[in-house]
Amino acid sequence: MRENSPSGAAVGFLLGLIDSEDAERIRRRIGLPEPAGEESPEDRGSTDLWSWTRTAVPTSVLLWVLEEDDPELNQWVWRHVSADTAMRRAIARGVPFGPAPKGPLTVATSVRREDDPPVPENFTRFGLVGALREGTSMRAARAAASMVLERSDWRTVTEADRDRPLPGYARWALSIRPDCPPELRARFGTHRKFTHRVEEAGVLDGPADYATAWGPASHVLKVLSMGRLLFPARVGDAEAALRPLVRDHLGGREDAWAVLAQLVDTFHGNAVELVVTAGAIA
Incomplete structure (x- = not known):
């Protein structure tokens, strides 16, 4: 098992939630190498980050990256297959997303504003609010909504x-x-069907929601394994949600971790189900 493989990254992320001495012993038992040291986006750009941009994720995950207000990270969001038109417009214009913005961000040279989709005709004719009111189809409404960029x-x-x-x-x-x-979203709707559809569209309550409710587990845990690089301010919430579960069901038991390493590649459920299943089988 390699550390930079999807399964290796997934298991490695979970091992980071237990005692370091136990984690080192279990790594040797299951043949997982020690994790690499901290790397910058530039160092990982030709490997993990390129792979990440080609892997679909809920759009909220991309927002967590944008909240770092880091131009180097923003260029990877701009390239991501899950980035929508509004995100790309905002990145190309240096729009900050962090909780305490200090003004327009520097835009990486790889982000070319001329690659933006054209400005919707209704926006040019009627302005932002007028374009939203004129949208008589979902396509037209989404085009108008893509022009909502600043706070x-x-x-x-x-x-x-x-x-x-x-x-x-x-x-x-x-x-x-x-x-x-x-x-504003609460003004638009709060009933169960509405909130379920919003979540299906990739809008999450936070990293804990992503860590515990989304799947497959190997995919989610691989993304979370890059959290220290991509969304360091947010990944701790995911770790906190999974840590008690991992310690209760796996702990320092080598047999349980060996089962998890065998299951992770083909397991279709979420991370909670993976951990509980591995612990029960062992």
């Missing part, structure tokens, strides 16, 4: 909806934006 844009949309509720297509197109302010 000031979200305030404008909130005020417009408060003045006169936006049409259904516009509300849905805005709701499935991972950066839609929670209070």
